[in-house]
Amino acid sequence: MSAQVLHSTPAPVYDVERVRRDFPILTRMVNGKPLVYLDSAASAQRPRRVIEAVDQYETHSHANVHRGVHALSQEATEAFEGARDRVRRFINASSTREIIFVRGTTEGINLVAQSYARSRLGKGDEILITALEHHANIVPWQLVCEQTGATLKVAPIDHRGELIHEELEKLLSPRTKVVAVAHVSNALGTILPVKRIIDAAHAQGAVVVVDGAQAIPHARVDVRALGADFYAFSAHKLYGPTGVGVLYGRESLLAEMPPWQGGGDMIKAVTFERTTYNDLPWKFEAGTPNISGAVGLAAAMDYVDELGIENIAAHEQRLLQVATEALARVPGLQFIGTAAHKASVISFTLDGVHPHDIGTVLDAEGVAVRTGHHCAMPVMDFFRVPATARASFACYNTEDEIGQLVAALRKVREVFG
Numbered sequence: 001m002s003a004q005v006l007h008s009t010p011a012p013v014y015d016v017e018r019v020r021r022d023f024p025i026l027t028r029m030v031n032g033k034p035l036v037y038l039d040s041a042a043s044a045q046r047p048r049r050v051i052e053a054v055d056q057y058e059t060h061s062h063a064n065v066h067r068g069v070h071a072l073s074q075e076a077t078e079a080f081e082g083a084r085d086r087v088r089r090f091i092n093a094s095s096t097r098e099i100i101f102v103r104g105t106t107e108g109i110n111l112v113a114q115s116y117a118r119s120r121l122g123k124g125d126e127i128l129i130t131a132l133e134h135h136a137n138i139v140p141w142q143l144v145c146e147q148t149g150a151t152l153k154v155a156p157i158d159h160r161g162e163l164i165h166e167e168l169e170k171l172l173s174p175r176t177k178v179v180a181v182a183h184v185s186n187a188l189g190t191i192l193p194v195k196r197i198i199d200a201a202h203a204q205g206a207v208v209v210v211d212g213a214q215a216i217p218h219a220r221v222d223v224r225a226l227g228a229d230f231y232a233f234s235a236h237k238l239y240g241p242t243g244v245g246v247l248y249g250r251e252s253l254l255a256e257m258p259p260w261q262g263g264g265d266m267i268k269a270v271t272f273e274r275t276t277y278n279d280l281p282w283k284f285e286a287g288t289p290n291i292s293g294a295v296g297l298a299a300a301m302d303y304v305d306e307l308g309i310e311n312i313a314a315h316e317q318r319l320l321q322v323a324t325e326a327l328a329r330v331p332g333l334q335f336i337g338t339a340a341h342k343a344s345v346i347s348f349t350l351d352g353v354h355p356h357d358i359g360t361v362l363d364a365e366g367v368a369v370r371t372g373h374h375c376a377m378p379v380m381d382f383f384r385v386p387a388t389a390r391a392s393f394a395c396y397n398t399e400d401e402i403g404q405l406v407a408a409l410r411k412v413r414e415v416f417g
């Protein structure tokens with residue numbers, strides 16, 4: 001044996017069967033078949049560690065936060081604020097003052113729209129989005145346009161579902177005050193060149209809001225390296241609980257923004273004449289927060305870091321490649337979204353079969369995919385389809401499951417001819 005071999009470290013092996021054992025739900029049967037869960041882009045499953053962290057908190061430490069001198073309130077506050085620091089480290093924010101707990105991506109984007117944009121924009125100002133956005137990154141901006149007289153501009157995509165960057169640049173001008181873009185498209189899987197977009201937008205003086213809902217489970221997100229002004233994501237797509245998410249905001253911007261909702265936790269002092277607001281980040285956290293959700297999110301981040309997000313991403317990219325090759329051989333299958341850089345999301349149609357019927361037959365085989373417009377109706381309009389079927393792959397999916405998806409699709413063909 002050569003010295004070279006003796007001293008080389010073996011390449012890390014991604015043991016998907018071990019990963020699967022961390023997710024109790026994956027052992028269940030659906031319609032008499034073993035579950036094949038290919039809908040993680042809608043909501044990922046939780047590892048035992050997240051379930052247990054939430055359970056431990058609920059069983060031993062629950063009380064309201066920032067309110068009591070008693071032991072449980074202090075424990076709950078420590079757990080909640082500890083979770084905030086965990087998030088800060090996960091996305092490499094400078095300070096916990098930049099980490100706002102929200103209900104999810106949707107609420108995070110609405111917060112920026114109503115607090116940042118509504119208070120600053122007026123007639124003649126522009127908000128620029130792209131043609132592949134989720135409704136959560138379209139409608140809040142339409143509301144702001146109605147409220148302020150600003151105009152919504154849309155940068156186009158091409159037939160592969162890729163943003164046409166040159167067109168986006170043409171639409172950027174000193175009138176552009178906000179650029180709001182997805183990091184990854186949920187309907188197509190396209191990974192957008194957000195760093196390039198951020199740099200171009202900053203050159204025109206616009207602030208950039210990134211919808212990170214579909215990126216956070218698949219790639220290391222470093223908000224400082226990206227230079228994002230705002231970055232929103234949901235815990236439940238990152239193996240964490242539902243009903244909690246994060247809005248990262250650059251501290252200098254958050255400090256100047258008015259509160260969005262009024263109530264407990266966002267105040268320092270209230271009289272009938274005047275209220276003084278709390279410091280960051282609590283200024284934006286009115287009411288009792290989702291404490292157990294934050295605890296679960298922190299545990300999810302620990303879990304992802306333990307597996308290594310780069311290892312997860314490499315595993316998912318392998319699955320994406322295998323699935324793309326296998327699905328290409330299914331007669332009548334059309335891919336919707338064929339960008340060069342994609343996350344592990346495959347949208348497709350089958351000639352002559354409505355996507356809902358695909359979903360129903362697949363479900364009978366135990367295979368869970370999402371069907372519909374994926375809350376991205378303009379994307380469906382662009383590709384001239386009413387809906388698609390979408391298979392999405394996460395850290396726990398296997399090549400065998402891709403085989404089961406393909407076999408189930410052949411069943412669809414048998415049923416519908």
Ligand code: C6P
Binds near residue numbers: 043
């Ligand atoms: N997409 C999907 O199946 P919430 O609901 O707030 O956690 O996330 C909203 C959201 C925003 N942006 C993108 C890119 C998203 O994918 C989502 C959620 C799910 O694709 C449910 S529609």
